[in-house]
Structure formats: C-alpha cells, structure tokens
Amino acid sequence: MRWSQMFIPTLRDDPADAVAPSHRLLIRGGFIRQLMAGSYSMLPLGMRVATKVSDIIREEMNAIGGQEFLAPVIHPAELWKTTGRWDDVEGIMVKFEDRRGIDLVLALTHEEVFAHLASEISSYKELPQLWYHLQTKFRDEARPKSGLLRVREFIMKDSYSLDRDRDGLDRQFEAHRGAYNRIFTRLGLDSIAVEASSGNMGGSDSVEFVVRSETGEDRVARCGRCGYSANLERAVSLVEEIEDTPWGGEPQPFATPGIRTIAGLAEVGEFAAAERQIKTLAYMVGDEFTLVVLRGDHDLEVQKLADSVGEAVRTATEEEIVAKLGAHPGSLGAVGVLYPVVADHALKGRTNLVTGANEDDVHIRGVDVDRDLPVTKWLDLRTVNDGERCGSCGEGALSVTNVIEVGHIFKLGTKYSQALGANVLDETGRPTPIVMGSYGIGVGRAMAAVVEVSHDDRGIIWPVSVAPFTVVITLLRPDNPGVAEAGDRLYRDLVEVGLDVLLDDRKERPGVKFADSELIGIPYRLTVGPRGLEAGEVELTARDGWLRENLPILQVTERLVGLMS
RNA sequence: CGGGCUGUGGCGCAGCUUGGUUAGCGCGCCUGCUUUGGGAGCAGGAGGCCGUCGGUUCAAAUCCGACCAGCCCGACCA
Numbered sequence: 001m002r003w004s005q006m007f008i009p010t011l012r013d014d015p016a017d018a019v020a021p022s023h024r025l026l027i028r029g030g031f032i033r034q035l036m037a038g039s040y041s042m043l044p045l046g047m048r049v050a051t052k053v054s055d056i057i058r059e060e061m062n063a064i065g066g067q068e069f070l071a072p073v074i075h076p077a078e079l080w081k082t083t084g085r086w087d088d089v090e091g092i093m094v095k096f097e098d099r100r101g102i103d104l105v106l107a108l109t110h111e112e113v114f115a116h117l118a119s120e121i122s123s124y125k126e127l128p129q130l131w132y133h134l135q136t137k138f139r140d141e142a143r144p145k146s147g148l149l150r151v152r153e154f155i156m157k158d159s160y161s162l163d164r165d166r167d168g169l170d171r172q173f174e175a176h177r178g179a180y181n182r183i184f185t186r187l188g189l190d191s192i193a194v195e196a197s198s199g200n201m202g203g204s205d206s207v208e209f210v211v212r213s214e215t216g217e218d219r220v221a222r223c224g225r226c227g228y229s230a231n232l233e234r235a236v237s238l239v240e241e242i243e244d245t246p247w248g249g250e251p252q253p254f255a256t257p258g259i260r261t262i263a264g265l266a267e268v269g270e271f272a273a274a275e276r277q278i279k280t281l282a283y284m285v286g287d288e289f290t291l292v293v294l295r296g297d298h299d300l301e302v303q304k305l306a307d308s309v310g311e312a313v314r315t316a317t318e319e320e321i322v323a324k325l326g327a328h329p330g331s332l333g334a335v336g337v338l339y340p341v342v343a344d345h346a347l348k349g350r351t352n353l354v355t356g357a358n359e360d361d362v363h364i365r366g367v368d369v370d371r372d373l374p375v376t377k378w379l380d381l382r383t384v385n386d387g388e389r390c391g392s393c394g395e396g397a398l399s400v401t402n403v404i405e406v407g408h409i410f411k412l413g414t415k416y417s418q419a420l421g422a423n424v425l426d427e428t429g430r431p432t433p434i435v436m437g438s439y440g441i442g443v444g445r446a447m448a449a450v451v452e453v454s455h456d457d458r459g460i461i462w463p464v465s466v467a468p469f470t471v472v473i474t475l476l477r478p479d480n481p482g483v484a485e486a487g488d489r490l491y492r493d494l495v496e497v498g499l500d501v502l503l504d505d506r507k508e509r510p511g512v513k514f515a516d517s518e519l520i521g522i523p524y525r526l527t528v529g530p531r532g533l534e535a536g537e538v539e540l541t542a543r544d545g546w547l548r549e550n551l552p553i554l555q556v557t558e559r560l561v562g563l564m565s
Numbered sequence: 566c567g568g569g570c571u572g573u574g575g576c577g578c579a580g581c582u583u584g585g586u587u588a589g590c591g592c593g594c595c596u597g598c599u600u601u602g603g604g605a606g607c608a609g610g611a612g613g614c615c616g617u618c619g620g621u622u623c624a625a626a627u628c629c630g631a632c633c634a635g636c637c638c639g640a641c642c643a
Contacts, residue, residue, distance in 0.1 A: 012592060012604070013577050017636045028576095037635065085643095092642070109643060142566075142641055150642090199643050217642090302641090315640080408643080440643085476602060511603035529602055539602090 001469070003504040007044055009033075010516050020215045022451035023147025025460050029520040031468075038144025038152030040444070045520060048468035048500075050155070053187065053443050054134055056465065057157045060183045061132050064175040066159055069133040071113045077103030079112045083419040088312070092139045106138035111201075111438055114160040115416035118434055124164045124424045127434070130172060132159030134443065146215060148448035149404065155444060161437040164424060169411055169435045173205070176409050176439045180209050183441065184406060188450055188463035191406060194220045195230040197303045201438065203412040210403035213452045218405050221384050225396025233303035235384040236391030237398055239295075239346050242275055247352035247366040251335060256363045260330030262296045265354065271365060278347065278355035278367065280332040282316035282325070285309050285342075289316060289324050291334045293373065294344040296354075298382040305342070308379045331356040335364060335372045343373065344381040404449045412436040460521030461544050464564070469502040471560060472522040474513050476529030478505045486553060487528050490538070493557045499564070518543065524563070526556065 008030040018024040026032045031046035042050055058068065077095065080086040086093075086105075094106040107113070114131055121127065134157045141152050148154075161172035177193065184191035189211050196208035208231055210220055221235035222228065230236070259265050266274045277296025282289065283305065294300055306313045318329065324339065325332055333356035334341045351368040367373070384391075386400040414433040417423065423431040447466070454461045464470055471494060475487045487503060494501045502522060504513050510529075517525050524547075527539040537550045540559065551559055 009575080011576055016577065017571085019637075034635090089643075111643090137643095139643080143639095145637085201643050410643085438643090509601060509603085509605065511601095511605085514603050516604090527602075531602065 001502050003472075003502055004506045006502075008516075008520065009043070010519055018147060020146035020149060020448075020452070021455055022149065022215070022448040025451055025455055025519070025521075026147055026448065029460060031520075032148065038141060038150070040148060040151065040153075045468045046447075049447055049462070049466050050443055052466040052468075053446055054155075054157070056186050057134070057183055057441060057443070060179040060186075061130075061157070061159060064130065064172075064179045065128075066130045066132045069114075069117075069131055071107075071110050071117075071133055071135060073107045073136045073138070075105050075107055075113060077105055079116060079420075080105055083112055083115075083416055085112070092141060094138055094140050107135070108137055108139050109156075109438075109440070110135065110158055111160065111412065111416045111436070112420065115420040115422050115434075115436065118160075118162050118417065118422040118436075119420055121162065121422070121424055121434065124426050124432075127162055127164045127424060128168050128172060129162040130159060130175075131162070132157060132439075146448075148444040149215065149452075150217065151444065154442055157441045157443065159439045161439070162422075163435045163437075164426065164432065165435055169413075169437050173409060173411055173437050176437070177207065180407050180409065180439075180441070184209060184211075184446075186465050187446055188454060188465060189406060189446070190453070192220070192222070192229055192403070194222075194403075195234050196408065197231060197233040197307050198410055199303070201410050201412065203410050203415065205411045207409050208405050209407035209409075210405050211449050211453060212401050213404045213449065214402055215452050216402040216404040218403050219400055220403050221386075221398040221400050223390035223392060223396040223398055226390060226393035228390055228392035228396075228398075232384060232400065233301060233307075235398070236380055237384040237388035238391055238394060239298075239382075239388070242350070244276075244351045244353075245271075247368075249366060251364045251366045251368075251372055253357050253359075253362050253364050255361060256331075257361045259361070259363070260328075265363060266296075271352070272354045272363075276353055278333065278353050278369070278373075280334050280356055282321045282329070282332065283313050284316050284320070285313050285340070286311040288340060289320065290340045290342060291332070291337060292342050292381065293334050293347060293355075293375075294382055295346045295350075298344065298346060300344075300381055301383040304379070304381050308377075308381075309342070325358045327356065327358045327360050331358065331360050331362060333358055333364060333367075334374070335367060337374065340376045341374055342377045342379055342381070343369070343375045345378055346382060347373075348378065404445070404452065406446050406449050407439075407441045409439040410437060412438050455521070458515070459519035462521040462523060464523050467500075467521065467523050469500045469522050470564075471499055471524040471526060472502045472504055472517045473526045473528060474504045474510075474517060476510050476513075476527065478507060480530050482533055483528055483530055486533055486538070490526060490528065490553070490556060494560065497557055497561055499560060524560065 010030045011028045014024050015027045032040045034040050137156050138153050144150050144152050163169045191209045194208050196206045198206040219232040262274050265272050274297035279294045279296050281292040347369050353367045354365045357364045388398050390396040390398050417434040422434045426432050451460050473487050475483050477483045491503045523543050525541045539550050541548045
C-alpha cells in the first residue's frame with residue numbers, strides 16, 4: 001500500500017476531548033473517528049488492526065473446535081421476554097418497533113439467539129457443540145468514555161458452548177480459558193484471569209481476563225503469596241477483629257445536631273470512632289425496602305449485595321427513606337426496625353456501637369449487634385481494601401490495582417436452554433436441558449488495551465501480530481529516481497515474502513514522515529534516502545527502539561524474514 | 566440519573582465580561598519558487614449557517630430563554 005493513496009488522517013495535536021492514551025493515539029493516528037457518544041468508525045488503519053485481532057481470535061476459537069456463525073443484530077422482543085431479560089436489562093437495551101408494530105431490540109449479546117438455534121439439537125449424540133460469531137452489540141451505556149474502552153456499539157466475539165452435562169461444560173470452560181490465554185498472549189497483552197461476578201448473566205462460575213492499566217475501570221485484588229486474584233466485586237479479605245469495650249446497659253440516644261456523616265460522628269468522641277459505628281444504607285431489593293449495615297469504616301460492594309440476594313437492587317430514594325424510617329440519610333439506623341436487615345460479617349458479635357436513631361440529629365450509643373439489630377441475613381458485603389490480608393491463604397497481603405476487562409467467560413448452566421426449550425434426549429429417552437457456557441471478547445476494547453500498555457510519548461507501539469503494517473518503507477526523497485526505484489523494489493520483495501508493507505511515498509519532509517510512522521506505530525521502518533543508497537544501504541529501525549542498523553539493500557528481505565520468526 | 570465544563574473553517578484555540586467595520590490566530594489544505602536524514606522558508610489563495618430554535622435590540626458570535634450535542638467527576642454497567 002502506498003501511503004500517498006491511503007486515507008490516514010493523522011493529527012499533529014491531541015484532540016481536545018480525549019484523555020485516555022489509547023483514545024488520544026487512536027484518534028491522532030487516524031485509526032478511528034467518533035460518530036456520536038460511544039460510537040466510532042473504524043478507518044482503514046483501524047480496520048486492519050481489528051481484522052488482525054479478529055483473525056487471531058478466529059484461529060484460537062477454531063483450534064478448540066469452534067464453528068463460526070453470524071447471528072442477526074436485531075432481535076424480536078419475544079425472544080428476550082421468554083428468558084425474562086426484556087425486563088431485567090431495562091435501561092441499556094434499545095427497543096423499537098417495525099412497521100407492523102412488533103417490538104424489536106438491538107442485540108446486547110446473543111445467548112437467546114444461540115439457545116434458540118440450539119433447540120434444533122434433539123439428541124445428546126450431537127453434543128458437544130461450540131458455536132461463535134463476531135458481531136455488533138449495542139448497549140446504551142449511561143456513560144460511554146475513553147474512546148474504544150467503553151462504548152455503546154462494539155464488535156464482540158461471543159461463543160456459546162453446548163453440552164449434555166456439567167462435566168462437558170467444565171471441559172469447554174477450561175478449553176476457553178486456554179484459548180483466551182493464547183489469544184491475549186498473541187495480542188501482546190499480559191492478561192490475568194480473575195474470579196468475577198456473573199452479574200445478571202446468571203449461572204455459576206465466571207472468570208474475567210484483565211490487563212493491568214491505570215485507565216482501567218475495574219479493580220482487582222491479587223495476593224502476592226498464593227496467587228489468589230478476584231474482581232473487587234467478589235474479592236474477600238480477612239478483617240482484623242476489634243476489641244469492644246463493654247457497655248452493658250440499654251442503648252442510649254444522644255443529640256447530634258447537624259451530624260450527617262461517619263467522619264462527622266467520629267469527631268464526637270473515642271466511643272464513636274468510625275470502626276465503632278454501624279453504617280446503615282437503605283436499598284430496594286427487588287420490591288422490598290431493606291437496610292444494609294456494615295462497619296462504619298467499611299464500604300459496601302453493591303455487586304456482592306446483588307449477587308447474594310439474587311435480585312435487582314437500587315439505592316432507595318430520599319423520599320422512600322423518609323417515608324419508611326422517618327429520618328433523612330445521616331441519621332439512619334437498624335435498631336428495632338421492622339424491615340429486612342442484611343449485615344456484613346464484620347459486624348457479627350460487636351457490642352457498644354453507635355448508629356443513627358431514625359430521628360434527624362439523633363444517634364444511639366451502646367448498641368449490641370446481636371441483641372439490638374433484627375438481622376435477617378449475614379452476608380459478605382464489604383469492599384476489600386489494598387493491603388488487607390488475603391481471604392484465600394490467610395497470610396499474603398492483597399494488592400488492589402486498576403485493570404481493563406478484555407474477556408469474560410461464564411458457566412451459564414441451563415437458564416437459557418430451559419427458557420427456550422433447548423433440550424436433548426439422553427440415553428434413557430428423557431428430555432434434558434442443554435448445559436450452556438458463554439464467552440466474550442470485545443475486539444475494539446482489546447485493540448485499545450494493547451495501545452494502553454504499549455505506547456510512548458511519540459505514539460503507539462504495535463506488536464507485530466496486530467500492527468496495521470509490519471514494516472514501513474520511508475522514502476526520504478521520493479522524487480529522487482534512485483530512491484523511488486529502490487523503494488519500489490524493496491516493496492515488491494517484501495510483499496513477495498508475505499509481509500504487510502506500507503510505502504511512504506508522500507512528498508513530505510523527513511521529519512513529518514518519521515513522526516507519522518512512529519505515531520501510527522509500525523513495528524519496523526526501512527529508511528531509504530540518497531545518502532544511504534550511495535553505499536547501497538538502507539537503515540532498519542524497530543519502533544520500540546531495540547534495533548537500529550544500516551544494512552545492504554540486498555540483505556533486507558532476509559533480515560526481516562529472520563526477525564519475523 | 567446528579568454535579569461541573571464546553572460547543573467559533575479539517576485540528577487546536579482567541580474574540581463574548583462592556584452588543585456596532587469584512588470574525589481573528591496557529592497547524593493543516595491548494596498554487597508557485599526555494600528547501601529536503603527529525604514536524605521548513607517566502608509569496609499568493611481556498612475554506613466559517615459562530616451547535617439549534619426562539620427572544621431582547623436600530624444592530625447579536627457577544628445579552629436572555631429553551632433545546633441539542635460532546636467531555637470530565639460520581640451513580641450505574643452482561
């Protein structure tokens with residue numbers, strides 16, 4: 001490809017509204033352009049990268065027996081009503097009607113469609129199956145951001161395993177784990193597999209593949225000693241026990257005018273230190289008003305709450321709170337309430353604590369959890385903090401880091417096959433629901449993740465595996481006949497041996513060409529100029545700086561082929 | 566959804582407070598000449614419904630209102 005004929009709109013300045021490095025560089029390098037919030041066009045350069053990422057994914061999926069499909073991106077609402085997700089995913093689902101007035105949705109994912117297809121399988125003998133496709137998803141995210149890292153429209157590789165039993169599912173799940181490790185390694189990503197929440201996908205186990213990055217929105221805890229790693233949505237740590245001083249008597253209300261926060265209350269006195277307070281939060285669990293209580297200095301991990309109650313949860317509104325408890329947030333407590341109370345384990349057995357009195361500007365001291373709180377459920381609800389003791393081995397310290405989620409694999413079970421009647425007959429002739437797994441990788445996000453972990457102040461540094469071109473031939477004087485001829489010959493030779501070559505024949509000054517080639521991150525550059533040609537040589541450099549050498553023009557092909565292996 | 570900010574040629578910005586020539590600057594783009602191993606110089610030129618709608622006014626990029634869009638923080642997130 002000749003650069004002069006290719007659409008590569010590089011920008012000298014950073015776009016004003018891009019903050020994340022991958023966002024900045026993909027725009028500046030002419031890989032992507034935004035159409036609206038969370039929606040990007042792939043330009044030719046971006047498309048070349050996306051294609052290479054997709055091809056790697058395809059190869060590894062095929063290697064574990066995957067069969068490629070292409071399912072539609074517009075689904076009948078009926079399909080989603082059948083599994084109940086029509087209501088569950090209210091908000092991010094785009095719904096509309098066709099001319100007949102039939103409800104339609106844009107695909108958020110494809111469990112329903114593949115389970116529907118699977119209903120054509122009638123015998124256990126036809127299992128296992130592994131089906132996948134690369135297809136557009138649309139999720140009307142409340143807050144798209146950071147370029148390709150969090151978008152509304154994106155292409156995802158999603159695969160669906162179909163088995164007769166849990167053992168089969170386990171095998172396909174492990175096969176995916178292996179395939180995902182190979183995929184991310186080939187993409188140049190140092191991925192970590194972590195325990196994760198299944199969210200409202202349903203099912204049992206789920207493992208996320210994450211890449212460490214400041215820009216990442218997810219957080220994971222890892223134990224340096226035993227290797228335990230989990231998303232903060234699930235991570236568990238050991239909390240140091242606290243020695244309570246006895247109080248003995250009845251709980252005693254006391255006036256706390258104007259105090260609305262844990263920190264504010266802690267200033268009242270030693271007896272009200274944050275770890276001696278009960279934090280009371282009001283949530284709607286399903287349709288039920290529920291109080292959630294934790295130690296004052298602990299934070300609620302909402303996903304843990306949702307996962308353990310198995311229902312949709314949301315914070316109660318201030319109006320609901322006042323109506324139910326008669327006080328505003330800041331003075332809430334669970335002493336003697338008639339509503340369900342779920343409590344974090346760290347409060348178990350605590351005595352002489354301080355909490356709100358459900359009367360504005362009044363708190364209560366001397367509260368014994370077991371005696372005074374009508375706890376209906378004890379759960380793990382708190383958010384793990386950096387440095388706490390590992391909940392798995394009990395000895396190592398957990399470190400919490402930001403990560404980008406690049407892949408997620410789920411053991412779904414039979415939720416979808418049961419809802420959609422995807423059954424097979426077993427050996428005894430009895431219908432049994434197909435056991436499913438679902439596995440996703442976002443193509444664009446993977447691209448962005450590569451840029452996040454592989455760039456410098458000059459631009460992107462693509463690994464050869466996904467680089468839009470492997471080598472760029474930079475002609476310093478394209479109007480010089482000798483240079484043009486040498487460039488053409490090198491181009492033909494390198495294309496001949498199967499390399500992706502970009503010939504920079506633009507009539508630009510050298511500085512512009514060097515800067516552009518570094519911005520778009522081509523792994524190798526051949527610099528061809530009159531000065532070098534006098535000695536019959538060209539310069540070969542590697543984008544990441546490890547190589548800079550002059551070599552005879554006749555040895556270039558052999559050298560590059562050698563570098564590829 | 567709550568809070569903050571921003572919308573002016575392709576990109577980055579000034580002008581708006583205090584309304585009044587032809588809306589300006591840098592980069593990029595086009596033409597010519599010179600230059601050419603790290604984002605050139607000179608000369609000439611093209612390109613703008615100032616986000617949209619409405620209002621105030623003799624007069625609106627500028628003041629007022631509504632709306633739309635985008636970004637950031639938070640809530641949320643398959």
